[in-house]
Amino acid sequence: MSALKIKKGTSKHSAYDLRDPHAAPEETHTLAVLVDNEAGVLARVIGLFSGRGYNIESLTVAEVDHTGHRSRITVVTTGTPGVIDQIKAQLGRMVPVHEVHDLTSEGPAVERELSLFKVAGTGEKRIEALRLAEIFRANVVDSTLDSFVFEITGTPQKIDAFAELMRPLGLVEMARTGVAALSRGAA
Amino acid sequence: MTRQMSGAKMVVQALRDQGVDTVFGYPGGAVLPIYDEIFLQNDIRHILVRHEQGAVHAAEGYARSTGKVGVVLVTSGPGATNAVTGLTDALMDSIPIVVLTGQVPTFMIGNDAFQEADTVGITRPCTKHNWLVKDTAKLSDTIHQAFHVARSGRPGPVLVDIPKDVQFASADYVGPKQARTSHYQPQVKGDPQEIKRLVEMIESAERPIFYTGGGVINSGPAASQLLRELVDATGFPITSTLMGLGAYPASGKNWLGMLGMHGLYEANLAMHGCDLMINIGARFDDRITGRVQDFSPGSKRAHIDIDPSSINKVIRTDVPIIGDVAHVLEDLLRLWKAGGRKTNRQAVAKWWEKIESWRAIDCLAFKPSEATIKPQYALTRLEALTRDRDRYICTEVGQHQMWAAQYLGFEDPNRWMTSGGLGTMGYGTPASIGVQVAHPDALVINVAGEASWLMNMQEMGTAVQYRLPVKQFILNNERLGMVRQWQELLHGERYSQSWSEALPDFVKLAEAFGCKGILCKDPADLDDAIMEMLDYDGPVIFDCLVEKHENCFPMIPSGEPHNKMLLGENASTKDAIGTSGAVLV
Numbered sequence: 203m204s205a206l207k208i209k210k211g212t213s214k215h216s217a218y219d220l221r222d223p224h225a226a227p228e229e230t231h232t233l234a235v236l237v238d239n240e241a242g243v244l245a246r247v248i249g250l251f252s253g254r255g256y257n258i259e260s261l262t263v264a265e266v267d268h269t270g271h272r273s274r275i276t277v278v279t280t281g282t283p284g285v286i287d288q289i290k291a292q293l294g295r296m297v298p299v300h301e302v303h304d305l306t307s308e309g310p311a312v313e314r315e316l317s318l319f320k321v322a323g324t325g326e327k328r329i330e331a332l333r334l335a336e337i338f339r340a341n342v343v344d345s346t347l348d349s350f351v352f353e354i355t356g357t358p359q360k361i362d363a364f365a366e367l368m369r370p371l372g373l374v375e376m377a378r379t380g381v382a383a384l385s386r387g388a389a
Numbered sequence: 390m391t392r393q394m395s396g397a398k399m400v401v402q403a404l405r406d407q408g409v410d411t412v413f414g415y416p417g418g419a420v421l422p423i424y425d426e427i428f429l430q431n432d433i434r435h436i437l438v439r440h441e442q443g444a445v446h447a448a449e450g451y452a453r454s455t456g457k458v459g460v461v462l463v464t465s466g467p468g469a470t471n472a473v474t475g476l477t478d479a480l481m482d483s484i485p486i487v488v489l490t491g492q493v494p495t496f497m498i499g500n501d502a503f504q505e506a507d508t509v510g511i512t513r514p515c516t517k518h519n520w521l522v523k524d525t526a527k528l529s530d531t532i533h534q535a536f537h538v539a540r541s542g543r544p545g546p547v548l549v550d551i552p553k554d555v556q557f558a559s560a561d562y563v564g565p566k567q568a569r570t571s572h573y574q575p576q577v578k579g580d581p582q583e584i585k586r587l588v589e590m591i592e593s594a595e596r597p598i599f600y601t602g603g604g605v606i607n608s609g610p611a612a613s614q615l616l617r618e619l620v621d622a623t624g625f626p627i628t629s630t631l632m633g634l635g636a637y638p639a640s641g642k643n644w645l646g647m648l649g650m651h652g653l654y655e656a657n658l659a660m661h662g663c664d665l666m667i668n669i670g671a672r673f674d675d676r677i678t679g680r681v682q683d684f685s686p687g688s689k690r691a692h693i694d695i696d697p698s699s700i701n702k703v704i705r706t707d708v709p710i711i712g713d714v715a716h717v718l719e720d721l722l723r724l725w726k727a728g729g730r731k732t733n734r735q736a737v738a739k740w741w742e743k744i745e746s747w748r749a750i751d752c753l754a755f756k757p758s759e760a761t762i763k764p765q766y767a768l769t770r771l772e773a774l775t776r777d778r779d780r781y782i783c784t785e786v787g788q789h790q791m792w793a794a795q796y797l798g799f800e801d802p803n804r805w806m807t808s809g810g811l812g813t814m815g816y817g818t819p820a821s822i823g824v825q826v827a828h829p830d831a832l833v834i835n836v837a838g839e840a841s842w843l844m845n846m847q848e849m850g851t852a853v854q855y856r857l858p859v860k861q862f863i864l865n866n867e868r869l870g871m872v873r874q875w876q877e878l879l880h881g882e883r884y885s886q887s888w889s890e891a892l893p894d895f896v897k898l899a900e901a902f903g904c905k906g907i908l909c910k911d912p913a914d915l916d917d918a919i920m921e922m923l924d925y926d927g928p929v930i931f932d933c934l935v936e937k938h939e940n941c942f943p944m945i946p947s948g949e950p951h952n953k954m955l956l957g958e959n960a961s962t963k964d965a966i967g968t969s970g971a972v973l974v
C-alpha cells in the first residue's frame with residue numbers, strides 16, 4: 203500500500219460530516235397543513251417530524267371541512283431557514299397533504315390558543331386570582347368554594363404570562379390546546 | 390358497469406387491470422382468499438419466493454429492469470415484518486412497488502390476534518404511502534390509487550393492508566378509469582424561467598459537468614435518450630452516481646465514470662473543479678458530496694429533480710428546476726438549440742485537457758497476480774466475456790459492489806440493479822431472480838460477496854423451481870471485505886468480527902439446491918470457468934476465490950472533500966500531484 207498516504211487508524215471520522223458550521227440561527231414558524239382526514243394522517247405528520255429530527259413546539263388538529271373530510275393541522279416549529287424549507291417540502295410531498303402554508307413568512311397572521319386553568323385557594327389568594335383573571339379576560343367556567351377553573355384565550359405568550367401569575371396563587375393544573383392560526387386579511 | 394365480487398377476487402382483477410403479469414409472494418392464513426383466487430386464474434403468474442424479503446427485492450429487480458411497477462403479496466404479521474427491509478430499500482432508491490399484505494379480520498384488529506402486527510404503523514416511515522382497507526367497497530379503488538402513487542412523481546414503495554374479512558366480503562368492483570382520481574399529481578414540467586437561466590449558464594460555462602443519478606433512469610428511456618443527445622451536442626463531460634449508471638453509455642466519449650466515495654479520480658476532481666454543475670436526477674447523497682463545506686467550492690449548481698424536498702436539502706442550488714427529467718431535458722434542449730447551440734468551446738476544450746490529465750493517472754489500475762485472482766481482474770474478465778451479450782447485472786453490498794460499478798460498463802439504462810441508498814446485503818440474489826423473471830432469455834448475473842450472498846441464499850430454491858438461469862458470481866474473499874477495509878484504514882487494523890468463517894462449500898451447496906456449482910481459484914482457469922458458467926443452461930453458483938486483503942480504491946476517506954482521495958498502489962500518484970495540484974492525503 204505504498205501510495206496510501208493516510209496514517210492507518212488515524213481518522214476520527216466515522217461518517218461523512220454533513221453539519222454546516224455556518225448554520226443560520228433558528229427561527230420559529232407556524233405552519234398550516236391541510237390534509238385529507240384519513241386514518242393515520244396525524245401519525246404520518248408527527249412521524250415525519252420525529253423521524254427527521256424536526257421540532258414540534260405545538261400542534262393542533264381538527265376537521266375543518268366535514269363534507270370534503272379535510273383537516274387543518276397547525277404546527278409551530280423551530281429550525282434554521284434551511285430546515286424550515288425542508289419541513290415544508292417534506293410535508294408538501296406527502297400523499298394526503300393538499301396545502302402547506304407558512305403563516306410566519308406569508309404575511310401577518312393571528313395566532314390564538316385556548317387553555318383551562320384550575321386554581322385552588324381561599325381568602326386573599328382566591329380574590330387575587332379572580333382579579334387577575336378579569337384583567338386577562340379569562341372566564342370562570344367552574345367554581346367551588348375553594349377553586350376556580352378559568353378559560354383563557356390568547357397568544358401563547360399571554361397564556362404563559364397568566365400561568366406565571368397563577369402559580370403562586372394555587373395553580374393546580376392546566377390544559378392548553380396549542381396554537382390555531384390564520385393569515386390576516388381577506389385572502 | 391359495476392360488478393359485484395369478493396374482495397379477494399377484486400385484488401386479482403385490479404392487478405389484471407393494472408397490467409400486472411407477475412406477483413412475487415408467500416402465502417399465509419391472512420391472504421388465503423387471495424391465494425385461492427390466484428389458483429383460479431392464469432393471467433397473473435405467481436412466483437413463490439423462500440422469504441418475504443426476497444419477494445420485495447425480486448419485485449425491485451423486476452421493476453428496475455422493466456420500468457414497470459413490481460408487485461408483492463404476503464401474509465400478515467411475520468410476512469409483513471419480513472417485507473420491511475425491502476420496503477425501506479425501495480424507498481431509498483425510489484423503486485415503484487406495490488406490496489399487498491393480509492391482515493387479521495377488522496373485528497380482531499387491536500386484540501393481539503394471531504399473526505397480527507400493526508403493519509401500516511410499522512411501514513409508515515418506509516413507504517411512500519400506505520393504506521389499511523377496512524371496507525371491501527373501497528378496496529379496488531385503493532389498489533388503483535396505490536399503483537398511481539407508486540409510479541407517479543418520485544417513484545416508491547406503497548403498501549395496502551387487507552384484513553381477511555374484507556377479502557371475503559363482496560362489493561362493487563371499480564376499474565382503473567372509474568377510480569377516484571387522486572389529487573396526488575406531482576409537477577412534471579419545469580419552470581421555463583429557470584430552464585432559460587440554465588441554458589444561459591450552459592452557453593457560457595468554462596468548466597461544466599453533468600452529474601446524473603437514478604432520476605434519469607426512473608424518468609424512462611426517453612430521458613436517457615435526451616440526456617445522450619444533450620451531452621453529445623454540448624460536448625460536456627458527464628459523471629453519474631451508482632444509481633444512474635447506464636443512462637449515458639460507458640463507451641460514450643464524454644463519460645468520466647462513476648463519482649463519489651469510490652468513484653473515479655477524474656470524475657471526482659472534475660466535480661471539485663467545475664464552474665457549472667448540472668445535477669440531473671441525483672440527490673447530493675453524502676457518499677457523493679463528502680464534507681459539504683468543501684464540496685465543489687467554485688461552482689454554480691443547477692438541480693433538476695421531481696422531488697421538491699431534494700432541492701436545497703444538502704447543497705444550496707442556484708438554479709432549482711422541479712420537474713420530470715425527460716420533460717425538463719426536452720425543453721432545455723429545444724431552448725438551447727433555438728439559441729444557436731452555443732457553448733464556450735475554447736474553455737471547454739481546455740477543461741477537457743485538464744480532465745484528460747487526471748484520467749492519465751489511471752486510477753483503476755491494479756496489479757494482476759499469477760497466484761491469486763484479484764477481484765478487479767475477475768470483473769475485468771467477466772466484462773470482457775459478457776460485454777456483447779444481452780446482460781443484466783445485480784450486486785450485493787460491499788467491496789465487490791464498488792468494483793462492479795468501476796470495472797463493468799453499462800451501455801443502457803435498467804441494466805444495473807444495486808442497493809444504493811440503503812446498502813442492503815442480501816439484495817442481489819432475489820433481485821437477480823426478479824430480473825430473470827422479467828427477461829427470461831437474458832443473461833442475468835449477480836456479482837456478490839460471500840457474506841452478502843449468504844443473507845438471502847435460500848432464494849436459489851426459487852431460481853431452481855422456476856428454471857431461472859441466474860448466475861451467482863461470488864467474489865469470495867472470506868472477509869466482510871468492506872468492513873475489513875474500514876477497520877484497516879480507520880480502526881487501527883483491529884479486525885473485529887469481519888471475517889467469514891465456516892463458509893459452506895459453495896459447489897456442494899449448488900448441488901444441494903439442484904443447480905451447478907463452479908469453483909475457481911487460479912487466474913489461469915478463470916476465463917474457462919466463466920465460459921462454463923455462461924454456457925450452462927440453468928442457475929449457477931460460481932465460487933471465485935479472490936485475494937483476501939485487496940482494498941477498494943479510489944476512496945475518499947470519511948469527512949474529506951473530493952480532492953483528497955486515496956489511490957491504489959498502482960495508480961501513478963506522483964503525476965497526480967504534479968498535474969492537478971491537488972493535495973492527496
Ligand SMILES: Cc1ncc(C[n+]2csc(CCOP(=O)(O)OP(=O)(O)O)c2C)c(N)n1
Binds near residue numbers: 838841842870
Ligand atoms: C444487511 C446489512 N448488514 C450489514 C451491512 C454492513 N456491511 C456493508 S459491506 C459489509 C461486508 C460485505 O461482505 P461481502 O458480502 O463478503 O462483500 P465484500 O465487501 O467482501 O466484497 C457489511 C457487513 C450491510 N450493508 N447490510
Ligand SMILES: [Mg+2]
Binds near residue numbers: 787839840866867869
Ligand atoms: Mg467478502
